[in-house]
Amino acid sequence: MNTDNTIVMGVIGQDCHSVGNKVLHFAFKEKGFVVHNLGVQCSQEDLIKAAKEVNADAIVVSSLYGHAELDCRGFSTNCIKNGLNNVLLYIGGNLSIGKSEWEVIERKFLKMGFNRVFSASDDLEWAIDSIYNDISLRKFKHPVSVTENKDASQKRKVN
Amino acid sequence: MNTDNTIVMGVIGQDCHSVGNKVLHFAFKEKGFVVHNLGVQCSQEDLIKAAKEVNADAIVVSSLYGHAELDCRGFSTNCIKNGLNNVLLYIGGNLSIGKSEWEVIERKFLKMGFNRVFSASDDLEWAIDSIYNDISLRKFKHPVSVTENKDASQKRKVN
Amino acid sequence: MQVKNVKLTKDQFYKTRKQVLESWSTGKSLSLDESFRYLNSLPEHKYFSKVLDNAKRNNKLLLQPRGGVATLRGQKTLLEGFIKAGADLMPVTIDSYTRQNEYLKSEKGLSESLTTKKSVLNGFPAVNHGLKGCRELNNSITKPLQARHGSPDGRLLAEIIHASGWTSNEGGGISYNIPYSKNVSLEKSIYDWQYCDRLVGIYEEMGISLNREPFGPLTGTLVPPSISNAIAIIEGLLAAEQGVKNLSLGYGSVGHIVQDIAAMISLRTLATDIFKKYGYTINLSTVYHQWMGNFPREESAAYSVINLGSLTAVLSAANKMILKTPHEAEGIPTLEANMDGIRTSEHMVKMISSQIGSIKIDVTDELQIINEETNLIIDKVLDTGDGDLVQGTIKSFANGVLDIPFAPSIYNQGSVIPIRDHLGAVRILEFGNLPFNSHIKNLHREKINKRVKMENRKANHDMIVSDIFSISNGSFFKRKSHEVMKC
Amino acid sequence: MQVKNVKLTKDQFYKTRKQVLESWSTGKSLSLDESFRYLNSLPEHKYFSKVLDNAKRNNKLLLQPRGGVATLRGQKTLLEGFIKAGADLMPVTIDSYTRQNEYLKSEKGLSESLTTKKSVLNGFPAVNHGLKGCRELNNSITKPLQARHGSPDGRLLAEIIHASGWTSNEGGGISYNIPYSKNVSLEKSIYDWQYCDRLVGIYEEMGISLNREPFGPLTGTLVPPSISNAIAIIEGLLAAEQGVKNLSLGYGSVGHIVQDIAAMISLRTLATDIFKKYGYTINLSTVYHQWMGNFPREESAAYSVINLGSLTAVLSAANKMILKTPHEAEGIPTLEANMDGIRTSEHMVKMISSQIGSIKIDVTDELQIINEETNLIIDKVLDTGDGDLVQGTIKSFANGVLDIPFAPSIYNQGSVIPIRDHLGAVRILEFGNLPFNSHIKNLHREKINKRVKMENRKANHDMIVSDIFSISNGSFFKRKSHEVMKC
Numbered sequence A, B: 001m002n003t004d005n006t007i008v009m010g011v012i013g014q015d016c017h018s019v020g021n022k023v024l025h026f027a028f029k030e031k032g033f034v035v036h037n038l039g040v041q042c043s044q045e046d047l048i049k050a051a052k053e054v055n056a057d058a059i060v061v062s063s064l065y066g067h068a069e070l071d072c073r074g075f076s077t078n079c080i081k082n083g084l085n086n087v088l089l090y091i092g093g094n095l096s097i098g099k100s101e102w103e104v105i106e107r108k109f110l111k112m113g114f115n116r117v118f119s120a121s122d123d124l125e126w127a128i129d130s131i132y133n134d135i136s137l138r139k140f141k142h143p144v145s146v147t148e149n150k151d152a153s154q155k156r157k158v159n
Numbered sequence C, D: 001m002q003v004k005n006v007k008l009t010k011d012q013f014y015k016t017r018k019q020v021l022e023s024w025s026t027g028k029s030l031s032l033d034e035s036f037r038y039l040n041s042l043p044e045h046k047y048f049s050k051v052l053d054n055a056k057r058n059n060k061l062l063l064q065p066r067g068g069v070a071t072l073r074g075q076k077t078l079l080e081g082f083i084k085a086g087a088d089l090m091p092v093t094i095d096s097y098t099r100q101n102e103y104l105k106s107e108k109g110l111s112e113s114l115t116t117k118k119s120v121l122n123g124f125p126a127v128n129h130g131l132k133g134c135r136e137l138n139n140s141i142t143k144p145l146q147a148r149h150g151s152p153d154g155r156l157l158a159e160i161i162h163a164s165g166w167t168s169n170e171g172g173g174i175s176y177n178i179p180y181s182k183n184v185s186l187e188k189s190i191y192d193w194q195y196c197d198r199l200v201g202i203y204e205e206m207g208i209s210l211n212r213e214p215f216g217p218l219t220g221t222l223v224p225p226s227i228s229n230a231i232a233i234i235e236g237l238l239a240a241e242q243g244v245k246n247l248s249l250g251y252g253s254v255g256h257i258v259q260d261i262a263a264m265i266s267l268r269t270l271a272t273d274i275f276k277k278y279g280y281t282i283n284l285s286t287v288y289h290q291w292m293g294n295f296p297r298e299e300s301a302a303y304s305v306i307n308l309g310s311l312t313a314v315l316s317a318a319n320k321m322i323l324k325t326p327h328e329a330e331g332i333p334t335l336e337a338n339m340d341g342i343r344t345s346e347h348m349v350k351m352i353s354s355q356i357g358s359i360k361i362d363v364t365d366e367l368q369i370i371n372e373e374t375n376l377i378i379d380k381v382l383d384t385g386d387g388d389l390v391q392g393t394i395k396s397f398a399n400g401v402l403d404i405p406f407a408p409s410i411y412n413q414g415s416v417i418p419i420r421d422h423l424g425a426v427r428i429l430e431f432g433n434l435p436f437n438s439h440i441k442n443l444h445r446e447k448i449n450k451r452v453k454m455e456n457r458k459a460n461h462d463m464i465v466s467d468i469f470s471i472s473n474g475s476f477f478k479r480k481s482h483e484v485m486k487c
């Protein structure tokens, strides 16, 4: 796949888990996405600001450390408040504190406005393909101008 | 404790588990019981016959291999049929096939006429003390003549 | 009749066969020719011998759980679950009534299981299921099947399972008698197992390679490695004489890494040498049994015991490992518990296999002891039988040259008493009539004395009872200030 | 201000202390004298230092789980459960908001947890609980307490927990910054941890011995042993300069028995030598962390990983082991899962400790590599700082002489790329600016090449991703014909 799909990604809140973030970044890049990776410990504001800057198709949020729910409150509303009406929202990782029933977690985050919710054990290929398809469909319905720069995060210092 | 309490013990049915039988034998002996150990693979008849011969206070049955229920059917009735009205009946070991609820198992074997039912994890000291007390109480209520020979199974070939 | 270690003649075999097949209704319809055709039609991956060869070539440790339930449907579900969890070789554990040829009792248990939809038998009554049921099972499962039982007389069972395409049979005249029976004479059990081995030899002559596996762990309880290895090799020789060519020799862990590795190396090398010496061409493989003695009740602790086994099996380059489950102490495991046992074993095996090339453990001392002892026993047994291994075995059990600790058989002396030493290895406190020299005996005594000093406690019955429970307790010692490697 | 490796003056310390205590309401009432009296009144068994000494004398491996929940009552229940299951040392894992000094957020999380009766925080917000809550916890638990967190600035936390009788604090200016933060400068975190260490030094001067433990495993993901050991020793030296006397240095398993044992031996011996060389009198103990990287989701497989850790910890003569649970991959473990983790660990530890005297594993090659590499790193760091360890550390991270794989910090180069070799050990594919000589580099390259050949696969990003998941997958290799020890 070679696309001009642009995503902003990052690990939200005070979460420092950086290994998955690096793996995910690489996987999106391999699938041809333009990836703006903010790394770990991003606030909602960081993600929204970057998404506006690069005119992102989607924001891909990770949370591993258990505070996902606390950190994501109002995220979807904040996006709209900031004029991001069309951006798709994704989240994945260890989304609850402790071993919980997946359906409950998924429902919770869907209700919060995320377009899809992924567990840490979901197949990455499949997840990225789903996101790819969502974006394609959305673009087909709402054609918008597309940003130029490829993988801008390479210019940014991200570790 | 130094007693003249006499027991007949053995592992019932086709059960070959001999290690616990040897440990149990030793433990009863240490507590001063007169022990007639028939070893493994005893039929109900073997146990009843020996109990009559030595005028036993109790028959101590083991079953490890899962067929306890099948092997013990009618045991209490058979004892009475053979004139063993006063003998106490005990059973212990792995008394069901598979991990089961202990209460259910216990109830089942109590209903079959056993005076006490022990699980493999019960404390042996405590178990033997309980049996000791039962016999003392029974003797106090129904005084009977008492056999002479100490640990007759030493004369018997038991492995 | 005096049983000798001589290949049964066709005459003898077929005469006996008639009686065997008539002993229960399901035996009557068996025909060797028809069975040959069926076996011959099976693909390679249904053959123990082929799967073992493959694994040996690839240095892969094959995993085999245990398991048997009364009904056909139940057994299928069980085996399918085993495969799903990652098992390589299929067991069918036979119920205890069948093992004692009490087919009427197992028939009852089977029908009760069918009505109550709950297995009231502790295994699969293969004789009652007969050719029809056993083949149906075989056809529905993609991996090779083995009968695992404990029958002193498993002749009809052997006929039925092999004819049903089960390509391996566990057991032997010693290993399925002395630990499993009280009253059966060795004379009879060895003779009956010669039949089972001869049956495999006859199939071998027809070009069908079936696997045979003496039961290594015996009573599973503190059996000194040289005793179990000597018996495994003797049973191997007896099988070889009857024409068995594909042989797996097993060993039951004593829960001591160094002793277990040494025991496995010794088993493999001595068996190879001795088969060669006596002119038998054998395709040998080795089997490691995870701890066979008393298990911890706590499932989390059972996992540790299982994982210790997997680690050692890989380190000792076994070809197959027989698995336990976290339910071991409680009762026949559920399918789920069995799957957990398979998964945890497989995971450990993979991790250790991935790094095995870097692990060098020194086991030379232990290896030398086991080699010497095993040779002393086997030589003395042969000697006792004036060169005849069957008579030697029977007489050796009678006079205690062969002696299995804690065994229930009246044909076993029970004079040998094992005990752990100061470093946890299994030694011998009472030698009974074991044919050991004073050098060996002193070695055992010295090591036991070290423990006596270390624990400040007598080497008596009480200590032996502790040792029976050592693996289920975790600690092998009562008041040991754990001696940890100083660097 | 340029931070140097010099003991903070009392002036500096007390000036800073004022600000620290004022940063949140619960800090305001603290008094060192009152805290001294409280600490002084505690019995010996509440002291990490004493319990560790005891364990070292008896060669006992102490067990410490992890765990923290929002509420006091929840934390008590948790710790009581740990003790019941057999844990020796108590953790209080602090929530992620507190670690970042966001006490307002943790306050919210705490009150939400109190109303919903379910912890919505991933740890215990000790600062919010304050002296009152933390002492109440300490008084209700019979074993010593340690704070485990990940705070780049844990000064107020340190004040509160030590004043509350928690006799150990985990962390350090490097180990609680680079793996845990994106934007915090090393200058700041080292300075702030000098404060924490100085606080312990001051208690030490008053005769109260508190334990300090740098966080060994760093990112827990394929960190080459020489890198984590060098950092552990450097943090030890920094702590020692501030007056810390009781020090535990930790190491996170790479899941490779030989490399892990060698790493532990190297850590212990080099640290001892280097402390001596620089004139510090340190009571040293070592800590082994069961695998800290990605865990298998299947609980039965998680048990194998846990058990591998326990085995290696005993073999490497660690004094303390930090435990994982079968829930590791899923989320904060329940008490039950934590108890299972403790029990399975304890059981394996007991079994291996009972036989440790007989196990001799050759780790000399690996030991030599780790020793040499660690010395090269530490020497270069000192050199880089013109003899000052703080400046040397800061500059070394800036230029990549110190470099932690996969770390999130922008102060970390991230040029070092680890990879497993053909025998499963962790090697280095990209050295970045590590101060290794060509002899060492070639050694890594050769071994990595062997894997490339063995797997017939490139040493690239794809392989590294496989390696991140190697322990959770079990197999370290994709198409390896498992090379098993030939005997």
Ligand code: B12
Residues within 6 Å of the ligand: B014, B015, B016, B017, B018, B019, B020, B021, B023, B024, B060, B061, B062, B063, B064, B065, B066, B067, B090, B091, B092, B093, B094, B095, B096, B097, B098, B099, B118, B119, B120, B121, B124, B127, B128, C066, C093, C095, C096, C099, C122, C149, C150, C179, C180, C218, C219, C220, C221, C292, C293, C294, C295, C296, C327, C328, C329, C330, C331, C332, C333, C406, C407, C408, C468
């Ligand atoms: C060693 C062993 C064997 C050895 C036995 C060797 C021998 N001759 O003794 C071998 C390998 C031969 C064997 C064979 C079989 N075994 Co087995 N075996 C075990 C094992 C691992 C340990 C038993 C043991 O020796 N424990 C040590 C002794 C000291 O403890 P104990 O036997 O429990 O006895 C103590 C207590 O139970 C108690 N007790 C016993 N009776 C009584 C009575 C009273 C009144 C009191 C107070 C106390 C009491 O006191 C005893 C002394 O402390 C157990 C599982 C376990 N417990 O870990 C399975 C187990 C008992 N075996 C089992 C089975 C099914 C078999 C086989 C049918 C099939 C098979 N797996 O091959 C055959 C049986 C064949 C037959 N005819 O009996 C099952 C039983 C299943 C069930 N009940 O649901 C078990 C539980 C394993 C399992 N989970 O599947 N086995």
Ligand code: B12
Residues within 6 Å of the ligand: A014, A015, A016, A017, A018, A019, A020, A021, A023, A024, A060, A061, A062, A063, A064, A065, A066, A067, A090, A091, A092, A093, A094, A095, A096, A097, A098, A099, A118, A119, A120, A121, A124, A127, A128, D066, D093, D095, D096, D099, D122, D149, D150, D179, D180, D218, D219, D220, D221, D292, D293, D294, D295, D296, D327, D328, D329, D330, D331, D332, D333, D406, D407, D408, D468
């Ligand atoms: C390594 C590790 C650490 C390291 C992290 C080092 C670093 N900087 O990365 C250290 C030791 C520092 C650490 C610290 C902590 N950790 Co931690 N840690 C882990 C561990 C063991 C592995 C994580 C990892 O690297 N996995 C490998 C990567 C490749 O996988 P991943 O992170 O899951 O990411 C993949 C998927 O989740 C998925 N994914 C992620 N996001 C998204 C988004 C989308 C859209 C999609 C499609 C997919 C996707 O794709 C990724 C790539 O494959 C996990 C448990 C586990 N998983 O085994 C715990 C774990 C995540 N940690 C946990 C916790 C609680 C903490 C701490 C708060 C407390 C502590 N235990 O010390 C601190 C966190 C501090 C903070 N501020 O964040 C908990 C979280 C609990 C929960 N959710 O209920 C876990 C689950 C452990 C546990 N069971 O308690 N940790």
